[in-house]
Amino acid sequence: MDEKVSAKPDQAAIASPRRSPSQQRSRERVERMLAAASALIAEQGSDAMRMGEVAERAGVSIGSLYQFFPDKRAIVWALAERYTAESQACISAALKDVGDAEGFKSAFSELVDIYYQLFLAEPVIRDVWSGTQADKALRALELADSRANAEFLVAVLKRLRPDADPVQLETTAFLVWQMGEAAVRLAISVDREEGDRLVAAYKAMALRELVGG
Amino acid sequence: MDEKVSAKPDQAAIASPRRSPSQQRSRERVERMLAAASALIAEQGSDAMRMGEVAERAGVSIGSLYQFFPDKRAIVWALAERYTAESQACISAALKDVGDAEGFKSAFSELVDIYYQLFLAEPVIRDVWSGTQADKALRALELADSRANAEFLVAVLKRLRPDADPVQLETTAFLVWQMGEAAVRLAISVDREEGDRLVAAYKAMALRELVGG
């Protein structure tokens, strides 16, 4: 009897488009909405982004926005999903042709640098991932992404170290990858000089862990 | 002319009590407010925490709440500040009497375990720190805390490895500490078995980095 009647929206639920745009017209409009959201996030951060402003800048009504995104978080989620897709393709390509430990070291080092530069230069990406601890859907996306990327590492490492324990390898790769994200986030929140030192230290630590001294 | 008249509140500003409670009566009330907030966060998370509910549960009016806390984030910040104070005391004590590398290893390992258990058991702590990427004041507090804790590590390491480069030591300690936080956060968001593996892997990596294989 005391139960609340109006169930609160499940924060854990994956925020998926309320309705998939099936016509050309609406697909273009959805693109405009995402572009507008991205621009506003770059300017003020996703917290300060107002749904009305997104609609106005995209040249659509507020109702249209909610036609395709169930709520505000879903927009951020959609942007995040794009970034994961892009970055996975990039990472996969960078690691695909690695043949020996030296090749791995330079490929890994380059990947970390790219990631670091990306976070330094792109406020939208920084911001989109900043809700990762508080928003369960985002957190799940990030973890899935991290696992996928760790798999790329594992695939290479299995070639380089065929005798290593696979479970151990998996654990290490996942951990090292997550720490890379943490290291980069840390690096961009301190001054540039210290940030560079931290990223370098991370690289050394990660490589020692993955392919030995 | 186009400038907005109502300046938005500066998100970066440290949320400090609007007015310090100077009388015994109000100090007790502030305690009740924090206790109520803590309980509500444990139940539903800080996002779902309603200011009206905090006031009601603390047995004060909504106005009294705002007498001592400038906004909602300030309450979470105040709780976070307490945790940092407690944990710094705990960490300092655990590392103070370390004499050799073996002693350091076991003390460090124990600290990580305590931290892991704490995050597993205390939803409030988990939640309070979850806003750390999005909220600048919280982020600053966390970084300051991390630096302070890294200093404890550095102090010990300087005794154990007097010949090491101080700057390098500082960088490594700071990085390793932050990664510990990331590792624990990661560990509690996967199933228990994998979490344990990840924490163990982190310990091994950190110790290798700090005092060598």
Add this chain to the structure above:
DNA sequence: TGCAAATGTGAGGAACACTCATGTTTTCAA
């Protein structure tokens, strides 16, 4: 051509953080 499905609209409902005018209690100097 006409109908159903998809899409588009924006005024308005509801929830929430926070303010402020006003009243009450405590402190403390004279």
Add this chain to the structure above:
DNA sequence: TTGAAAACATGAGTGTTCCTCACATTTGCA
């Protein structure tokens, strides 16, 4: 003791925001 200033307490009200919904328009297609 007293009186006034400072600290504290109150909660109805303000403003902002997210999101809904009843209704209008456009598109795909038999």
